[in-house]
Amino acid sequence: MKFISWNIDSLNAAITGDSARALLSQDVLNTIAQYNPEVIAMQETKLSSDGPGKKHYEILRDKFPDYEIVWNSSVEPARKSYAGTMFLYKNDLKPTVTLPSIGAPGTMDAEGRIITLEFDDFYLTQVYTPNAGDSLNRLEERQIWDEKYADYLAGLDKDKPVIATGDFNVAHEEIDLAHPDNNRRSAGFTDEERQGFTNLLARGFTDTFRYIHGNVPGIYSWWAQRVKTSKINNSGWRIDYWLVSDRIADKVIKSEMIDSGPRQDHTPLLLEIDL
Secondary structure, three states: OEEEEEOOOHHHHHHHOOOOOHHHHHHHHHHHHOOOOEEEEOOOOOOOOOOHHHHHHHHHHOOOOOOOEEOOOOOOOOOOOOEEEEEOOOOOOEEEEEEEOOOOOOHHHHHOOOOEOOOOOOEEEEEEEEOOOOOOOOOOHHHHHHHHHHHHHHHHHHHEEEEEEEEOOOOOOHHEEEEEEOOOOOOOOHHHHHHHHHHHHOOOEEHHHHHHHOOOOOOOEEOOOOOOOOOOOEEEOOOOOEEEEEHHHHHHHEEEEEEOOOOEOOOOOEEOOOO
């Protein structure tokens, strides 16, 4: 099976806009469509609490005509049009869809951060992990999130194997970002967040990119938009992942980034697995 995950950073801006950035985003969506994956996961959709509008559905169904669409949006008391996730899956698939709450602190459970698809033999779940914030003002809550999310995945794993993807907002090891020494207390590379990811993997999960490729340098999934030369200079971070239960890691065929051209921010991730 073939799966693709992408933090799209505003579905509305990507598919209805006509800016240079929107056109680059539409090119990425066209590339994703060419792969013809069974499932597409999207994070940071930033849709309203009502989800996609009529125009969004029309554009998505034109580009991905054979897919069902499910979504999870931020709702009160959380911020409006914030965070959010979406799955598109082939309409011959019949998963059970859940929008779980994990007992996260503050408004995190109301921010539309997780969707889970249950199939006969496995779970496929995506996450948009809360950012710790530029001043690390949300780091304490983020640490609780990491514990609760690890408990959630481990609970699924007791029932059947798990495939988990999304923007985890952490570069796990020094090799996973271009400038580790300059970012020791930056959101996404604090010791606390890195330990949280270590703890998650220790619950029985495999980072499929590292499993397939080992410690290969200079391969990233995100380049900061606010630094115009970040992608040109490959000053990136690997903060997006495909994880699988350890017991199905040997079934992974491919785990790699998909080229998003000159577009900065996140690039899509491909997983091929023999299930």
